[in-house]
Structures are given as C-alpha cells and as structure tokens.
C-alpha cells in the first residue's frame with residue numbers, strides 16, 4: 001500500500017498552537033483559528049495575552065463564535081472584551097480558504113473548488129434534497145489508490161488535508177448557503193459524506209480531529225448518525241473508526257471476486273474481500289438500524305451479471321447491510337462504460353429480493369463534473385490546457 005506522505009508544517013511561526021497543522025506548505029495559514037478544538041482555542045487566547053485561569057472560558061467562547069455562529073471577524077465576538085478581541089485580531093485570523101470556483105448545476109448541486117495556502121485544491125459538493133441535503137467533502141488532495149474506474153485516482157499530486165482544511169469545507173459551504181448560526185433543524189446541510197477526493201482512512205488522524213470538531217453539539221453539531229465515511233477498504237482502520245467516531249460506514253466494494261476487485265480497487269491485493277467483510281461484521285457502530293452501505297459501481301459487462309448479484313447477496317449474509325448501486329460516471333479516457341439500464345435493474349431486483357434495500361443512485365451534478373468519481377481539480381485541467 002502506498003502511504004501518503006505525512007504533511008508537516010516545517011517552519012511553524014511562533015504563534016502556532018500545537019497540534020494545529022498549518023503553515024507555508026499547506027493547510028490554512030498557521031495562525032488561522034479554523035479547525036482548532038476548545039483546548040487549542042484556549043491556548044490561542046493565552047497567546048493573545050489572556051490570563052491562564054480564564055483560558056477555558058475563552059476557549060469555549062471562541063468555539064461558540066467560530067462553529068455555532070460562523071463568525072468571520074473578531075469584531076462580532078461581543079462576549080469577549082474589546083481589548084482581547086483586538087489582541088486576537090493582531091495574532092490570529094478566521095479567514096476561509098480561497099474559492100477558486102463555485103459552480104451550480106442545473107439540478108441545484110453546487111461544487112466549490114477550494115484553494116489552500118500552498119495552492120493545492122480540493123472539492124466539496126452539496127447535493128440538495130427538498131428539505132435537507134448532503135455535503136460531500138474531501139479528505140485528501142487526489143488519492144494514492146488508483147482504482148481503475150475513478151478519476152480522482154488518476155491525479156498525480158497527492159497530499160493529506162489537514163483537520164483545518166476538512167472543517168473549512170463545511171464552513172465555506174455554510175457561508176454560501178447562509179446556514180449560520182447552526183440551525184436546530186431544517187438544515188440544508190443536514191448530512192456529511194466523506195466521499196469526495198481521497199481515502200479518508202489513509203488520513204485517519206486528521207479526519208478524526210476534524211470530525212470531532214464537526215460533531216460537537218455546541219458548534220457545527222452534525223451528529224455521527226448523519227455522517228457517513230466511505231472507504232475503499234483500509235481494513236486495520238475500520239474498527240478504530242467505529243470505536244472512536246461511531247459514524248456510518250460505507251464500503252466501496254464494486255466486485256464480488258478478489259480477482260476482479262484486485263483490478264478495480266487495487267488495495268484489495270492488500271486487504272482482500274474476506275478480511276474486509278469480517279471487519280464489517282465487527283464494525284462497532286453498525287446494527288440493523290444503522291446498516292453498512294455497500295457501494296457498487298455498475299460497469300458494463302465487467303461486474304454487472306446476475307451471477308455477480310447473487311454472489312453479492314451471499315457475501316453480505318449476516319451483515320446489517322444496504323447496497324447502493326452507482327451508475328458509472330464516465331470521464332475522458334475512462335476504460336469502462338456504464339451498465340445498461342436493463343442490467344442495472346436486473347442486478348437491483350436480485351439484491352432487493354434477497355431483502356437488501358438497493359437503490360440506484362441518481363447521478364447529480366453531471367454537467368459540472370461533480371458526480372461520483374468526477375472530482376478533479378479544475379485547475380489541473382486548466383494548467384494542462386494552457387500548456388497544450
């Protein structure tokens with residue numbers, strides 16, 4: 001397995017709070033408060049001259065202003081003295097990452113291309129429903145895992161996103177949609193799915209830190225029941241994810257035989273189907289009410305036969321599961337085609353008849369290349385076009 005090189009801020013300016021990654025090579029700027037937890041915010045207040053005995057209180061207040069109110073300036077923070085606000089302003093910022101592009105699809109799907117301090121970019125996509133909506137966020141720039149049907153896997157530049165960069169995706173989306181302060185209910189960003197660029201379990205520490213901030217009931221307050229983490233099958237991290245975060249799990253299965261899955265999802269060579277399904281059986285946060293989603297991309301004449309569907313049913317026995325059939329989204333140069341409607345329906349019927357819910361995902365945002373597997377930095381394309 002290729003591991004993503006750990007990102008580290010080398011020359012951290014003196015005012016950096018420990019554990020908050022940032023700096024010249026990536027992240028948000030080192031003195032940006034976004035992404036910090038209460039303790040880090042308390043430490044920031046002390047750095048700005050607050051008495052240590054007041055640190056906890058200030059940490060809580062800053063947390064509230066950042067993540068409940070969505071404050072974009074220190075001036076708004078009226079529960080904090082003017083004096084301290086001025087000193088915080090000298091040392092710290094609340095600046096969001098730059099937005100290289102923000103596009104809206106005809107179907108309402110919205111895509112942000114965010115640009116971080118090192119110029120690297122990652123995408124977040126909002127998929128609205130009538131009275132709710134999911135925000136699909138990225139965990140890495142690119143992905144090292146090179147699944148053969150996935151556009152993101154063809155991107156060469158790869159690095160982990162910092163916890164701050166992961167949290168910032170939600171903050172930018174909420175800024176655009178106007179969802180501050182955190183609404184009690186009726187939210188258009190009601191759910192989070194980690195299904196954007198990257199493999200979240202290869203960047204687990206940053207994902208854990210980010211989700212801990214995101215799930216906190218006094219801040220952004222999106223509960224673990226409304227968060228789904230999708231993995232291609234980094235087996236050793238699955239149990240830890242369930243135990244520490246308790247979020248919903250989605251598994252990118254895509255094939256029912258190791259021979260084929262080795263090609264479609266190469267991490268299968270390291271963690272084959274049998275081990276992956278055992279980790280699912282053992283997943284601490286699943287039960288009949290919170291089923292594990294098995295994602296299955298429909299590739300014409302590759303994995304879409306009736307025999308494949310029957311084998312899938314056999315494999316899932318004993319796992320609280322539902323199946324999500326994803327019509328393949330083509331991208332330029334892709335070596336696959338999407339299955340026919342007939343094949344998809346036949347597959348869905350077999351899985352359904354065996355008692356598993358198996359909705360076919362309706363592609364959203366295809367016109368802005370925001371559908372599954374199409375996320376790729378527009379700037380990479382733009383650069384290529386410019387040098388052609």
Ligand code: SAH
Nearest residue numbers: 150195198199230231232252295329372373
């Ligand atoms: N790396 C993680 C999460 C991001 S991918 C994972 O693989 O699970 C999110 C989902 O989109 C995965 O199920 C992935 O297999 C699927 N996907 C990737 N490329 C696709 C494509 N071209 N068409 C349809 N789905 C695709």
Ligand code: SF4
Nearest residue numbers: 143146147150153232
């Ligand atoms: Fe990476 Fe997921 Fe794409 Fe595979 S499907 S290359 S793991 S983003």
